[in-house]
Amino acid sequence: xxxxxxxxxxxxxxxxxxxxxxxxxxxxxxxxxxxxxxxxxxxxxxxxxxxxxxxxxxxxxxxxxxxxxxxxxxxxxxxxxxxxxxxxxxxxxxxxxxxxxxxxxxxxxxxxxxxxxxxxxxxxxxxxxxxxxxxxxxxxxxxxxxxxxxxxxxxxxxxxxxxxxxxxxxxxxxxxxxxxxxxxxx
Amino acid sequence: xxxxxxxxxxxxxxxxxxxxxxxxxxxxxxxxxxxxxxxxxxxxxxxxxxxxxxxxxxxxxxxxxxxxxxxxxxxxxxxxxxxxxxxxxxxxxxxxxxxxxxxxxxxxxxxxxxxxxxxxxxxxxxxxxxxxxxxxxxxxxxxxxxxxxxxxxxxxxxx
Numbered sequence: 416x417x418x419x420x421x422x423x424x425x426x427x428x429x430x431x432x433x434x435x436x437x438x439x440x441x442x443x444x445x446x447x448x449x450x451x452x453x454x455x456x457x458x459x460x461x462x463x464x465x466x467x468x469x470x471x472x473x474x475x476x477x478x479x480x481x482x483x484x485x486x487x488x489x490x491x492x493x494x495x496x497x498x499x500x501x502x503x504x505x506x507x508x509x510x511x512x513x514x515x516x517x518x519x520x521x522x523x524x525x526x527x528x529x530x531x532x533x534x535x536x537x538x539x540x541x542x543x544x545x546x547x548x549x550x551x552x553x554x555x556x557x558x559x560x561x562x563x564x565x566x567x568x569x570x571x572x573x574x575x576x577x578x579x580x581x582x583x584x585x586x587x588x589x590x591x592x593x594x595x596x597x598x599x600x601x
Numbered sequence: 602x603x604x605x606x607x608x609x610x611x612x613x614x615x616x617x618x619x620x621x622x623x624x625x626x627x628x629x630x631x632x633x634x635x636x637x638x639x640x641x642x643x644x645x646x647x648x649x650x651x652x653x654x655x656x657x658x659x660x661x662x663x664x665x666x667x668x669x670x671x672x673x674x675x676x677x678x679x680x681x682x683x684x685x686x687x688x689x690x691x692x693x694x695x696x697x698x699x700x701x702x703x704x705x706x707x708x709x710x711x712x713x714x715x716x717x718x719x720x721x722x723x724x725x726x727x728x729x730x731x732x733x734x735x736x737x738x739x740x741x742x743x744x745x746x747x748x749x750x751x752x753x754x755x756x757x758x759x760x
Contacts, residue, residue: 453660467669471670585649
């Protein structure tokens with residue numbers, strides 16, 4: 416609660432053009448914002464650019480913050496919208512998933528660690544193939560530990576829409592990974 | 602059966618996030634008891650969740666992150682950001698004012714245009730109508746032809 420109040424105070428100062436307050440706020444939240452952007456983009460350079468853009472928006476719109484939502488929700492909303500817009504601009508075609516012998520080869524030759532690493536890589540690729548909003552809901556729920564209510568507030572949708580997004584994301588993820596899993600088991 | 606499975610899988614998704622109510626949970630257990638496909642789906646989803654929990658370490662921000670950001674915020678604005686209006690607290694007031702001005706403009710334009718438009722005379726309307734209907738089109742046709750009979754009908758020659 417105290418942190419939240421401090422964030423609000425800092426934001427008010429940022430609204431008046433205080434760069435020291437902005438530096439403090441960035442220091443406090445940069446890790447969280449960067450990790451969200453990284454989980455979404457899977458590229459540290461992209462994630463850093465996105466984080467720059469997100470904090471630049473904080474600087475620009477600090478005066479417009481009306482306190483209707485908690486500061487963290489507002490910040491996440493800025494971050495999520497920036498990531499989603501970035502993805503739409505980029506319009507990157509999803510990378511086709513293929514084992515390319517990696518997992519099968521790893522299973523034969525290397526230990527569990529390598530297999531686990533390959534699985535993580537496949538999971539990331541499969542997440543990339545999901546529709547962006549499903550992916551974002553999954554990132555917020557499973558990596559950021561946000562509740563359904565928080566996700567609904569951040570993504571500006573209803574709680575039942577969050578339930579549906581997560582269900583579809585999981586269903587699609589299973590569908591994408593299933594053939595690869597079966598292939599690796601052969 | 603398919604609908605039941607869809608509902609059951611949605612409930613599995615909720616249960617993974619500890620969002621399923623006890624009644625729904627019992628219903629799900631009953632369904633899982635007799636549905637190996639949904640049991641597999643549940644296992645698959647649990648596996649995915651475990652996999653997500655063991656995600657690799659995340660990279661760190663570069664040391665110059667804030668320096669770049671500071672430069673960015675100190676740059677003079679190159680262009681007016683018209684989208685800032687969308688998040689302005691004055692937006693509702695400005696929108697209402699714009700709608701009111703549009704209404705005033707429409708009413709004034711209506712008065713202005715109605716004053717400038719003259720009502721057409723009866724003769725010119727009749728001439729336009731005759732031209733459009735092309736009533737003389739069958740004038741040169743043989744007397745017994747369909748066109749000539751039709752024309753006489755139009756002129757009131759046939760009763």
